Amino acid sequence: MVSNRLGKYLAPALAGIVLILSLPTSPVQANQLEPPPGYYVLPPYKLPANPTDLDKQLLTTMEKYKVVGLSAAVFNERKLIWNGSYGWADLATDRTVNTETVFRAASLSKMITATALMQLYEQGKFGLDDDISQYLGYQIRNPRYSDVKITFRQLLTHTSSIVDSGAYTTILEGTPALLQEIDIQDMLVPDGQYYDPGTFGNYAPGTQFSYSNFGTGIVGTLVEKISGLPFDKYCTKYIFQPLDMSASFEPSDIINWQNIAVLYRPDASLTSFRPTKDNYNGTKPTPATSAGALAHSPAGGLRTNSTDLAKFLQVHMNGGMVKQHTRILKPDTADLMHSMQWFGYSMSGFYKQKGLNFHITDDLVPGKRLVGHSGEAYGLSGDAYYDPDSKLGIVFLMNGANLIDANPYYSVENAIAKTLFTTFAPKASNKPKQIKAKAGASFITVNNRKIFLQTPVSIIKTGKKQLLYLPAITAADTLSTGLEQTDDTVTFTIAESKATLTAGQASMTVNSKTLPLPQAPYIQNGQLLVPVRELAAALKIKIIFSLSLSGYTPH
Template sequence: MVSISFLKRLPAVLAGVILAFSILAHAAAANQSGPTANPGAPPGYFALKPYILPAKSTALDKQLLAIMEKYKIVGLSATVFRDNKIVWSGGYGWADLSTGRTVTPDTLFRVASLSKLVTATALMQLYDQGKFGLDDDIGKYLGYRVFNPKYPDIKITFRQLLTHTSSIVDSGAYDAIVEENPALLRKIDIKDMLTPGSRYYTAATFSDAAPGTQFGYSNFGAGIAGSLVEKISGMPFDQYCAKYIFKPLNMDAGFEPANIKNWKNIAVLYRPDEQLVNFRPTKDNYNNSKPEPASVTAPLGSALGRSPAGGLRSSSVDFAKFMQAHMNGGVYNKTRILRADTADLMHSMQWFGYGLDGLYKQKGLNFHITDDLVPGRRLVGHSGEAYGLSADAYYDPDNKFGIVFMINGANLTQANPYYSVENSVAKTLFDTFAPKSSDKPPKIKAKAGTSVITVNDRKIFLPVPAVVNTAGKAQLLFLPAISAADALKTGIAQSGDTLTFTYKQTKASLTVGQTAITVNGKAITLPQAPYKYNGQILIPVRELAAALNINTKLSL
């Protein structure tokens, strides 16, 4: 097979021709033999065998197979959707290297942190029913007090769990149990991990930051969210999701593999050796035997053993149904799983900053808001990585277009902030299927004193009400900085009382109390200075948009 390092030294066109020819030759060999254990591989490892080229291969097939060859992807499943329809799906490579089972669009994967979108949706369905408030203390619903011992008087809320700002982290007992005795998660009462003096309690479960002040990605927090689903609904977490999410959306998916109809088509997950030649099974290697149901003996309200943070199995096609429901205001195929306002609330920017080495810069309620996966596109969704799997599910809300793809083993390197393989697959799918990025101006409708604005028919929920001030003959709309960034689709960063908004190549900085905005180093006078209110910095939106050359239509 042609080496990638050799190709990098050739002109791009010639390299592409050689790589395409190599793939065809390699595919022909695969059609003759199929995968077998590599006689030279270490015990327990399998060689990555040649891919099978589809009989009537398209340019897209060849592009994706070239990416697979470059990053040593074991298997890839992908689905593309627009509006209310799936427009394409495909599967390549191997679901099981030991048997030669291939990946199809219906192959199921353990999707890691994509699961958190389902967990958040389950919890927000109960929010729809008025069962709790986002800023309620979670201890009230768990039945015991939960607090950071460094800040005992500050409550921990549902909103904080869903934005990873609760100060509950994985570095305490949770990580120790996952690494040393994961079966214990099926037995343990999470109360024993969260209350002082209990058997598994440790102060290391809580960060040094006060609840609500700092981002800290937390799988344990997602497990607590799933436990709250159990406490509030009175049902085991996996059964709740099956009844109220998977069955209504006609998804053959679940947190319990034994209950999945198509269990024989669950992909094995793999990690490569250092040479990216041989792959070791890490998860879901059932050897054609139906998985045994997990024996969960933990009391209701302790859902860690059902893996709300990462244990969902789904195909890319079925997960695309779930994503379409979110993209289309809580509805898929005339079936509603969320109120439209609740879906918009989940997708509204709730936090901004810098987390996980820059992967997280903006966040909704467990929905990731990113500008980094596909150049020039603001996308909403989530990524996942565990046991060798890499997966992404995102949509462009302006163009009603989205993608889901799942990889069960690959060279996961060069993160900036996504792995290079993720950027390559996502860009290829967008380049092939996505409509041209919309340049239509954001139409912002707002009223003074309201906590909701509308931007191109999408509602954005504000942390404090909008303010309309008069400066001479002009009316100035002041919004919380986080909501302004959401409405204008800008990047946002904060240093003290100074905010910097980024749009394409333009940066604009504003400071509380200063009647000037600095745009790429040049100061422009503002009719009124930004100011603080109830912990938020309010900024003049129309003036910010003009400074960033964003053509905005404002209706007050």
């Protein structure tokens, strides 16, 4: 799960923080005061036998932010490049993190859950804009908008109006064991035992973004209903086993269960930590008592290690396939999942662009448009993202840390991600983006990646010129820019440059200058279409166009 990234532990964490800016030559001595009952002191880290510069940088960051344990991996489209592990998996037993240490991966799980559902989508078993009620076997409606259907696409983009309040939060915070037994129908239909109108937001489905763990629980339930398999068993059979991942949504199925990391929260002094989750004390986890998807937490219950998560992200980077013989998704399905489906401003700006349960962000590493997901729950914090341009990806998982200064990522996340990309990213090629578009098509290609549109490609011929007009959301996806919209006006941002366009106005404002357009942006099928070539030129983005008028209809 991802909580409010401003952090409910922010205020107490600000007291007593000590920053150590360089790795000492001998282990740092932790505060030896007696910890509060139920807490453990964070001891000095064990240094690698021959620490590299990267080891030293990561250990310095860990000391600065009081990270309990860290596992990280770096990969490209062909192989795992590097992996490292540091710190403590279990403070009570002094068990250290190693390359096989398994973490409860929090909201990184959502990428797996979405992939499971999209495997069924590409088999033709549902449409993204279908009413989910047809597949669950009972009707789900926001009681304030009873005539508006709730769709698969809305669940995967957190726009369904099913929110993390009402029944789900009440049960999770009060009697979480009930999720092992409850039928999700009892939370969603008016005559259900646990129904609460507060489960639904005060807005129509499809009109607003609200990050919803419960919504992803419903995605897991849909996987069960459509496939006929329990959610955890489906993911094992069709994702984990084909990719040779040591992973499961059922911790008792983890062969290496003794190496599951305990999750921790810090006290106010940041010198000691209390266990919050996966503290099995040498006893094998007990299997869930229910086969229902909620019992396995599709939103956050994945257990896996960093190198296996790298395998999964590598598959998505490669259009659904790894090692030329293992395919879990068709290329078009993978591209669809990574295409920008929603944009806006949510969770204090943490979410600005979203695919189908894949996060699209410019904020983790400066100058990098990354695709993937973050996670935070019970003390776990971590990130799994890749750069579609450089074909480099990173995964890192921490089982406890000082989570402060969210802007919008926590400072420790920015520091680790920047270190890994700085160390391993290839030199920027500065090659222009290659865009291919055909009038009337449902997609364009950008550097061989398909971006799918909800309104057809529009190529307008004016004299000898061909003007490519795309929906604003597709233009932002194509050019890797930020995007804001107010009514019929959109603003695209990249680095320090801004370009603002308005429907019906044959000019745009670029960094306070007004530039003419050959034709004004216009509304079609509810989408604001903007001129991509002119926009790219104004923002100094290098583009090579290949446009086809086949199927062209004059605008």
